[in-house]
Amino acid sequence: MSNVETEPAEVRCAASAPAGPGGGPRVEVLSARDVPLGGPRAMTVRRTLPQRARTLIGAWCFADHYGPDDVADSGGMHVPPHPHTGLQTVSWLFSGEIEHRDSLGSHAYVRPGELNLMTGGRGISHSEVSTPRTTVLHGAQLWVALPEKDRDAARDFRHHVPEAVRVGGAEARVFLGTLAGETSPVPTFTPLLGAELLLDPGAAAVLPVDPGFEHGVLVDQGTVRVGATPVRRAELGYTGPGHATLELANESDGPARLLLLGGAPFEEEIVMWWNFVGRSHEDIVRAREEWRRASDRFGAVEGYDGHRLPAPELPNATIRPRRNPPRG
Template sequence: MSNTDRRPDEIHCRTEDLHAVDTLNPRVEIITSREVPLGGPRAMPVRRTLPQRQRSLIGAWCFADHYGPDDVSRTGGMDVAPHPHTGLQTVSWLFAGEIEHRDSHGVHAMVRPGEMNLMTGGHGICHSEVSTPATTTLHGVQLWIALPDSDRDASRDFQHHVPPRLDLPGATAKVFLGSLAGHTSPVKTFTPLVGAEIVLEPHAQLVLDVDPSFEHGVLVDTGAVTLFDTVLGRAALGYVGTGVPALRLTNPGDEPARLVLLGGTPLGEEIVMWWNFVGRSHDEIAAFRDAWERGSEQFGRVDGYEGKVERLPAPSLPNARIRPRRNPPTADPGHRSQSPS
């Protein structure tokens, strides 16, 4: 998915050192979403939790859009013309609907509920995404993973995985990346990560063992979820820092609650994000933009896309270099607060 902001911020992201935490009752930072129009004549809205000024990275996860359930007869659905990426992997995960994916690696695939598509666009790739005519409701998440410096020029790639449903006490899970609850996804990533869909039964509590070297984010899709003692409403993302060996998740409601769990080891590198590019400097981002506008073979071509425009033009660069944004350090052990977005 493209970042369709007309004036995208340039974001310098850096992981900070973290203080010790109360492992049984750690601080939960709430990241509220902001609504962004995805484009098109009727502008399908998405809710963005990453990146924000408050926090730019969770592990190597650097972008999270949550959308739907969206009535495509009203919004027109998704129609994102070919657009470029560098220095990242994209993860597409649907709860409802179907999206047709085409990319310059020659892949033509469908994104369907419960099936993960992961595209690697290190040195450069472009792709298009269009909801299919059979789709009446579109509902899912689009996620980006920043590649570490050692692998950020990785070749184009595409992986598809259908994770099995895992039955847990009071919950079910589908682990699409990394390892969780005794299941390991076969999908390759370049840094240690976890990604999973979890559905909690009404009034159920789940204590989920996790890697304490990871920081974690809980993105609520439906219902409300209590992470430790902090209630997260729909579309909110709850963040917990490293050093926590288990997450306590509770559904206080009378209906099932669904969430997406994201986690990973802190990236430990400063990255620059702008529009659909991840790089390491303003000058590098400017060079990526110039290459896309020139039609460089760095990104290749998408075959078979039929839309109103052939490709998305890049927005104008900001007039000045933006000062780095840094993730805040974890607060004193046991302190709990909601930070502004």
């Protein structure tokens, strides 16, 4: 998905601070902000990353959560060809269907419970359009920052359908990394975890996790207690490294659903603006200009009937670091 804000913020992101002392994980609850994706009938997404309180969870640098939207009212998703650099996009749906085309030549469909991961690297472009048979659109769009040594990686596209496994009172689908004895075959450039969990009404699950990871619990449905802290729908509960288990409990009468995102703290500073991840303001300026000139860097999306998405104007502002606050 493109960030189609007309005046996207330019952000420098830095690594997370370690978790504070104590017997269990300290949970920081992050609220989402609503972002309309252009036009009077546009979709509105709930964005939890990046924000002032926290800019990265591992290498996860962007999280949009949307729906359930009645496509008859919202118009669905229609994002023209747009560019990406220095990142991977992770598409995950709960309902609906999205048609994906990219400049690698990929033509695929994003469906519930199926991972679509695209590597932008030095440059890629793609389009995303909800299909005519979609009546309710509901899902998440996530970005992963690439480390310096891989940020010019070749374009790539992967599709994976994870099996559902039981862990305590939850059903898990592990789409990246390892959880509950399941390992995704999709490679990542930094240690990562991505999974959907569906908790039974009133149920709990104790998850063995990598103590070197920090984690984010993005709640889609219900209220989930992370340790002793309730995290409600559209909120993201953050826990720092240093804990070998993560305790989740469904405080709802119905099923609760969440995305569990984790990763080793990302030690590099990155600059994000629009759909680009770089290391400096100059990186962003160069990428924008090459998109404007339709250079070969981003390739062309074949089969899309329409125009490319134009880049917004760059801000007249000095990039200032946005750091995660120290814990403790």
